Amino acid sequence: MSNNLVPAHGGVLKPLLINNETEREQAIRSASELISVKLSSKEESDLIMLATGAFSPLDGFLGQADYEGVVKEMRLSNGLLWPIPITLAVSESIANSIKTGTRIALIASENDSVLASMLVNEKFSYDKKIEAQNVYCTTDSDHPGVDKIFSQGSIYLGGPVEVFSEGEYPEIYEEFARPAETRALFEEKGWSTVAAFQTRNPIHRSHEYLTKVALEVCDGVLIHPVVGKLKTGDIPADIRMKCYRAILDNYYRPENTVLKVYPMEMRYGGPREAILHAIIRQNFGCSHMIIGRDHAGVGDYYGPFDAQQIFDKLEPGDLHLKPLKLDWTFWCNKCEAVVSTKTCPHGKEEHLMISGTKLRDMLANGERPPVEFSRPEVIDILIDYYSSLE
């Protein structure tokens, strides 16, 4: 079958999971002898991203030259676009216990599984404030991405990894899929243009509209929720998955819509995270990614369209995936449709807008938002969830 999909970032998919059973067992045995380092949940997610090939062409946690290129100029030392450093942080005392040039074992964040081994090529200190400011545009530790930098160890270990396990994700999520698998699926379906929809929320009608605009102009859509750990207050992945499945079953065509998950943790990094999301989606075989209002944003750290504009600053060839920049969307009573700031001429008084806080309050009280806001199938699940919290 001819492959019309976009190439992987940097040219080739590089999944770092050891697939051969014998080799893996051998590697796990050898790892039991090694000094071990416990991962944070973010690092564990990143390791699994490396394992699947979603972070291609990285071969492990960044060394110093790559790290500094990424923080300062959004580029690896070979010039390839990369917006957010993928790092492994340890305390000074742990760092002192590890010799450069030796192999260590990487341990899951919430149990004792040995997930991978890593050849520590480099140990280096870094400036937390510079990383925060450059990557997240703020040093405010209320920002969840910044907070993770400030609460981690002060030394980064850099080097290639060999991964033994993708943790519990493949068991928990039947929709867990690696880039090579989504690519094979898209090829089997004969798609060449595929739009990714990144989400960490249930899909309400305004989001459904975004995906359907994308469907009108592409062969297919990949609904691609992040299922790594989210910040407090975000709706947990298992509940969101129920919502996604319900809406896909009732309002999408299975021929052209695919639901798959990926295990990264959100950084809430706005523009730079939008670029990371795009690189990941290109690895998954997507030619387009929906970038809506305040993509991957949190609080007021970013302008509503910063994550769209950053794509305009890239050099030709930096990315094969194209952003599908879409505007703020909502139901309009005069249009009698879900529309956007671009397609609706009417005033705000005609627009059905419900803030996140308001929606949570309504659902917690068992109050149903209008069907123009969200599908009843989704609301049922959310009301159940909020009532279970009480």
Next chain:
Amino acid sequence: MSNNLVPAHGGVLKPLLINNETEREQAIRSASELISVKLSSKEESDLIMLATGAFSPLDGFLGQADYEGVVKEMRLSNGLLWPIPITLAVSESIANSIKTGTRIALIASENDSVLASMLVNEKFSYDKKIEAQNVYCTTDSDHPGVDKIFSQGSIYLGGPVEVFSEGEYPEIYEEFARPAETRALFEEKGWSTVAAFQTRNPIHRSHEYLTKVALEVCDGVLIHPVVGKLKTGDIPADIRMKCYRAILDNYYRPENTVLKVYPMEMRYGGPREAILHAIIRQNFGCSHMIIGRDHAGVGDYYGPFDAQQIFDKLEPGDLHLKPLKLDWTFWCNKCEAVVSTKTCPHGKEEHLMISGTKLRDMLANGERPPVEFSRPEVIDILIDYYSSLE
């Protein structure tokens, strides 16, 4: 101002209207001495298309080499894509009265105005059946495009034209605009991606949806109805213009939606006409054109997506404009939205479909179709129109 618009077809806009007042008067005076040829309404429309630059880079009616290249291979003799021949047909006796190498005057179809002069470089006979079959995929004279070939003279005159007048179009339509004007307007608005919407019908909600999908993914939309003579039964341009203005006033944003008209006559040529429409729109400065189901089709002469598929057969560089291929669209009761065959999973029983014939009957009886089918402002105008016919 930097120009990010697509280039004109073949590179440069070539409007053939003489703009200089003195030169034009001189040319008109000279033309009064010449042998004159009365144009058909189609030829007159084509002449005005040439005058405005919409048929760039043609410099007049096609000579034999260009004609044959177009009919057989959709290419001018220099290799440039051109799908439907732009021709001037005369009877044998008129042809005999004209010497090759002389200039003739071209007279309006419905009055005696001298619209242009033409240097007759060539006279040649042609095969009507071959033209019909190649261009329209049929020799059935029930096809309105084929009928025009069969009822015209048997000799084509080829040569460059100098046009004195765009006829009555600029007076009748305040929205009459030449390619240089739409380009200036798009540049002033700072657009680089503009989607054209070709139409010969009132805009109902399914068409509105097509234009709004285009708006979501482009900087602006050009609603661009054809106002040349249509086939019997089509709604006349003045009524349609009222409908367009009403819907634009109420459901579109003036910042990103422009209504302009062009004077061509429909050929109902399906796939080849879609290519012609695309070339014209590229001349008008559009980067995209909506190609829906059965674009420019009539009866059952073409498959519903032939006019989309023909674009896949072009060579790279043939066109700078890209087709926005959209599917069949309709209101769905379950989706509670206008959707398409791509975005709706529900059965036909949920879809609000009203055939052209049924709609005419309803409107003629003063019966209003549901608001989900068409905006009330449009229905008011159409009911008025049909009741005036009785």
